[in-house]
Amino acid sequence: MPSRFSTLSAFCTVELDTPKCTWSITWNNLGTTLQHLHRYDESITAHQTALTLYKQTDNTDSQANTWNNLGTTLQHLHRYDESITAHQTALTLYKQTDNTNGQANAWNGLGVTLYKLHRYDEAIAAHQTARTLHKQIGNIQAQAVTWNNTGTALRGLNRHKEAIEAGQHAAQTLEDVGDFARAGEAWGELAETLNAAGANLTQVHAAWARSADAYQRAGMQEEAAHARTKAEQDNPGQAS
Structure with missing residues (x-):
């Protein structure tokens, strides 16, 4: 099993004593990677x-x-x-x-x-x-991400009409700019909002199907399969 320091070194393409690859950058990159692996501690x-290393360099x-x-x-x-x-x-x-x-x-x-x-x-x-x-x-892509998050928060307040509008804008924009991973997430959030608002199940099914398609285009097979299952349920968006 590789040591902690050999794992760190894998992030570097040049010698550690060059300005292009500092330990601080490496630790930060490692932290982000561990976060993606759900190894949060x-x-x-x-x-x-x-942070300790960055503070030393101001x-x-x-x-x-x-x-x-x-x-x-x-x-x-x-x-x-x-x-x-x-x-x-x-x-x-x-x-x-x-x-x-x-x-x-x-x-x-x-x-x-x-x-x-x-x-x-x-x-x-x-x-x-x-x-x-x-x-x-x-930054149009980042604006769309905030629209998606806004829609989710609006749903928490039962402001469903505004939440649907925000979610639709987010999902379509993310798809248009080619960010299919986030588009898949946004279409899924929209499906949840439509379901919470009591929308026609055809609309809910369609949003889940768009989510599955976007995830598929992003190469995220597990997420695509989950969204596809939701699209095929009699009452999608409900907790199983």
């Missing part, structure tokens, strides 16, 4: 190590990136108060460097955590702020 340790933007990644990982572990603090810290640091894209990402991450806490109005406000910032720099 290890991910937190990696990001915390990256790299404010990279510290902000790591805080934001840490906030997302903490959210997965249901450590919501810590997640909020991490995203807020990232936001403060991004403001110091006038990093608009970073600020938008921090607001979006904050909004997701607030949603998990059922603080829906605050979540919507956070996503709206993120979307405004993404619009300033012309």
Whole structure:
């Protein structure tokens, strides 16, 4: 079994003593990879190590990136108060460097955590702020992601008409820009919203089918199969 340090070295394509590959970047990348593997405790340790190293170099933007990644990982572990603090810290640091894209990402991450806490109005406000910032720099794809998150939060408030409009815009835009993985997620969220709103089952089926198709185009077979199963159920969107 490879050691922790040999795993770290695999992220580098050049010698570690060159500026192109620092330990701090490597720890941060490792933390993100561990997060994707659902190894959240290890991910937190990696990001915390990256933060310590970044502070030694006064790299404010990279510290902000790591805080934001840490906030997302903490959210997965249901450590919501810590997640909020991490995203807020990232936001403060991004403001110091006038990093608009970073600020938008921090607001979006904050909004997701607030949603998990059922603080829906605050979540919507956070996503709206993120979307405004993404619009300033012309990031259409990221705007669509915030629309999807906004729709989910609106559903939490039973504001179904607005939630459906937000979800439709998000799903279609993500599909149009070729982000089929997120489009699959957005079509699925729309299906859940349509079902919660008591929409015609034909509409719910169609949204799940679009989700399956998008996931299929993204090469995400497991997610595509799940969405296809939902599309074929008599009452899709309900918990099994």
